[in-house]
Amino acid sequence: MNELLVPGPALALGALLDVPVPDLDQGLPLLWHWIYLLDRPAQGDLGPDGHPIRNVTAVPPGPGRRRMWAGGRVRTLGPLRCGEPATRRSTVLSVRDKEGRSGPLTFVVVGHQIAQAGRVVVDEQQDIVYRDAAGTIAFGEEGPVVPAEEDEWSVEITPTLLFRFSALTYNAHRIHYDRDYAREVEGYPGLLTHGPLQALAMAEAARKLDWSGPTLYEYRLLAPLFDHQGMVVRAVPDGQSVVTTVRDIHGRPTATGTLRPLEDQAEQVSW
Numbered sequence: 001m002n003e004l005l006v007p008g009p010a011l012a013l014g015a016l017l018d019v020p021v022p023d024l025d026q027g028l029p030l031l032w033h034w035i036y037l038l039d040r041p042a043q044g045d046l047g048p049d050g051h052p053i054r055n056v057t058a059v060p061p062g063p064g065r066r067r068m069w070a071g072g073r074v075r076t077l078g079p080l081r082c083g084e085p086a087t088r089r090s091t092v093l094s095v096r097d098k099e100g101r102s103g104p105l106t107f108v109v110v111g112h113q114i115a116q117a118g119r120v121v122v123d124e125q126q127d128i129v130y131r132d133a134a135g136t137i138a139f140g141e142e143g144p145v146v147p148a149e150e151d152e153w154s155v156e157i158t159p160t161l162l163f164r165f166s167a168l169t170y171n172a173h174r175i176h177y178d179r180d181y182a183r184e185v186e187g188y189p190g191l192l193t194h195g196p197l198q199a200l201a202m203a204e205a206a207r208k209l210d211w212s213g214p215t216l217y218e219y220r221l222l223a224p225l226f227d228h229q230g231m232v233v234r235a236v237p238d239g240q241s242v243v244t245t246v247r248d249i250h251g252r253p254t255a256t257g258t259l260r261p262l263e264d265q266a267e268q269v270s271w
Contacts, residue, residue, distance in 0.1 A: 001037050001088045009035040009168065010082065016164055017155075019204050027079025030203040030217060030259075033114055033122050034196055037088040038170045049181075050172035057090040058128060061106045065130040066186060067173070069195035070107075071220035075262060078121040078214070086116045093125065106130040134187060139224075146251040148232050153205055154249075155231040157193050162227060165197050190226035198225065198233075198255040202244035205235035206259050211242055219244070219257035 007024050013035055014021035022029060028036075039056050047053040051067055053060055060067060080086065093109040107129055114122040148154040155161075163177045174181040175192040182188045199219045225231060229248035236243050238258075246255035 001090075002085060003037050003088075004085045005036055005080070005082045007082050012168055013200075016161065016168065017201070017204060019207075024082035027081055029207055030076060030211075030215060031074065031196075031200050033080055034200070035168055037086060037114065040170055046172055049186075050174040050178075058092055058108055058110045061095070061108075061130055064133045065106070066133060068129045068131065069221060070127040070129045071195075071218075072124060072126040072199075073219075074125075074215075074217045075123040076121065076215045076217075077123060077262070078116075078119060080114060080116060080121050084116055086114055088112055088114045100131070102134060103132045139189060142229070142248075142252075143250045145249050146232075146247075149234075151234060151236070153201070153208075153233040155201060155233065157225075157227045157229070157231050159191060159227060162191055162193065162197075165194055169194075169196065188224065188226065190228050193225040193227060193229075193231060195221045195255070198231065198246045199257065201231060201233045202235065202246060202255065202257045203259075205233045206242045206244055209235055209237060209242060211259060214262040215259055216262055217257060217259045219255065221255050223252065223254045225254040 010024055010028060010032055011021055013032060039052065041052040041056055045052050045055045047060070051060070090110060090112045093111045096107045098105045098107060107127065110126045110128060112122070112124045112126070113120050159177065159179070166172070166176045171194070175186055175188065176194055177191065179191055182191055198221065202219060203217065225246070225248055229250065232247045232249060234245045241258055241260040244257040244259070245253060247253050
């Protein structure tokens with residue numbers, strides 16, 4: 001896949017998250033490549049949940065399987081600049097079946113490499129989990145609201161924000177914008193906050209600490225986060241690394257991540 005990177009999507013993401021947009025000629029911030037080089041499947045290639053079921057790199061392993069973004073790893077090896085063409089190559093790296101507490105699970109690792117000027121500048125692995133369809137899912141009771149501390153960033157999660165992020169990333173998965181579908185079909189208590197949105201928020205919290213340079217960012221989604229539960233983000237220096245977290249407004253952790261510098265050439269060419 002090839003694309004000339006233009007400023008429009010980056011300006012839109014900055015406005016969506018209410019964060020500063022840097023000089024795009026010098027390179028996009030960490031994870032902002034997610035709004036470029038997107039799959040745009042035909043309407044007829046979408047399943048009932050809005051997710052593609054054919055003609056994309058990773059398709060569901062069976063009809064009716066529910067898709068969840070579980071985490072991933074991203075290496076930034078150089079700046080990804082606007083105003084220049086870029087190429088993305090994607091492949092399925094592994095598929096593994098496992099029996100979970102809720103039934104069969106399929107773990108899929110998808111690799112993406114983005115090159116610019118003949119050099120790979122983003123090397124990524126995404127962890128996707130597929131589970132069987134289930135009825136109403138039981139979730140624990142919510143405790144009292146835990147106010148955001150001084151070093152935390154509180155983001156109000158609204159249906160409008162989730163819809164705009166879905167549109168910006170060309171994500172038609174109905175769990176993010178169709179409340180009736182999310183509740184009645186997938187058994188969720190509300191609209192699901194995107195895993196990539198949580199990962200991006202953690203990366204932005206780290207950017208406020210002036211994090212830059214070649215980076216390995218590893219992140220994991222711990223639990224579902226729904227629109228009525230808000231999103232509270234934190235990034236804390238830990239030696240040469242930065243540890244990031246997301247929690248809901250009641251203090252329940254939903255995502256975690258670690259950023260650390262790529263210190264030698266070997267780390268920049270192999271996982």
